[in-house]
Amino acid sequence: MDENTILQFLQNKLSPAERKAFLDRIEADASFRALFKEIKTVWSVTSDNEAKVFSDPETEFRTFRYRNLMNDERSVKRKNAFIPFLKVAAIVVVSFGLAFLAFSLLENKKSSTDLVYTEIETRAGEKSQITLPDGSKIWINACTKLRYPNNLQQREIELYLDGEAFFDLKKIPDRRITVRTSQINVKVLGTAFNVKSYKDDDVIETTLVRGKIEIENQTGKKAGNKTVTLKPNQSATFIKSSNNLSLKEFNEVRINTTEDLDNLKKIATSKNSNLVVMNSVNPETQTSWKEGRLSFRKETFENLAKMLERWYDIKIEIKDQELKKSRFSGSFDKETIEQALQALSYPVPFKYKIEKDSVLIFRKITLK
């Protein structure tokens, strides 16, 4: 039955051979073609998969705002209106997997754009997600600056990160991508990983979800320099406070357990190391922020406060030294700062005072 075949085609149920036969028939048979056009029209006007949620509208809104509405001179405004066709061609060509050579020849002529970068900056409480013309996706957490070159068809691509981002990068033969942070570089071919490198944190954390990455120190290419390779579900924590070491080389320690930040630092100190690799972690905790969830595991209040500051765009001051060392595990998504603080104050009792854009946290004095 014709209509059923058309349904199968629209629902993507045909095999490649059947698909080809279907398209052949569409071309040859005018009445079948007319029927298809009518059904496809109905099909597309009733296409409304809000339940499936292709993308999160809030994230899309923020992306849009970054690209088009922020007049902050640091954030480069995207060119008006329609995607330059070359980029579109790039996606088509790449995703169709052919004519790649033709494209790169074409692109080479435009080498003057090689050094043009786009910079995206998020503020506290904000997140963004971008899709690069080659289909690579980057999620950008709060208080982060990310720079990427507009021309992604070069052999060596350098991205600059100050803050936290999750990268899901397309693999293109002969292309090397390096993510540069304040102290280490992450070299990748095509893979998915999270890098957390905030200026005011004393560590840089890299977690690999898929593929393979190499971490090197900033002197980079110098011969004989040691690099550290990560496999999926491994994470590397670079300790910045051992600063002068970082410029020399990595002294890596590998452990098979999952430890919190404070323990990692202790391990590093005891082994005279500046880079601790955990051989098996659950990347969920490090990457859940991109799904809008702030997860933390055995985090000290001091560290958690920093995370909450970025997440909620608020200043937090803990007035008690002992409280700073208390540890928390859990996650927040839709909670307001007030609800979050309330939840935290169940396991470890404390008092808090929320002012306009700051929170003060005190010890709870219990009278017996």
Add this chain to the structure above:
Amino acid sequence: MKDLHLIAALKTDKEDALRDIFHLHFNKLHSFATEFIIDREIAREIVHDSILRFWQHRHHLNDETNIRAYLLKIVRNLCLNYLKKVKDDPLVIKTEDEIKRELDLNYEVLSDVNWDSVLVNEFEDVLKQIINSLPEKCRRIFELSRYENLSNLEISQNLNISIKTVEGHITEALKILRHKLSKYLTILLCLLLP
């Protein structure tokens, strides 16, 4: 109507109004564009550009504007631009044949003049009425498939019927929609003709 307030808010450059546009319409537009563009990411970029055009045009909106219909019009135009370029561009001619053929076919479907009357303010209401007039079971299955994104298998398991029966109901729904819509379009075309 809701749009009236939203339009007023858009005109005063309220960012929250733009946020509402994303929450109310982005997924619908994305889903619509993807039907024709196939590649979700390109479709997503087209929707972003469409909303940008809409935003730039906000001061010229009038109170009668149905925002969704208006956005769909822009998305349709930008999809057509894109598909036209794919159609004519020598670079993509050698790309995977089946996808290129499907995109060209989509261009033909989307460039049909009927779309001018499909994307009018009242269309969504008419569509809703027609869907509501479907036989009960047929309507339920169609909605589960199209709006709640269940696969035929999931629907068959949920309702304890065979996959063939599910397909039959969807095909039947499409048939009825097709006939009723074309009737509606003919009337509309007659009304629009001078």
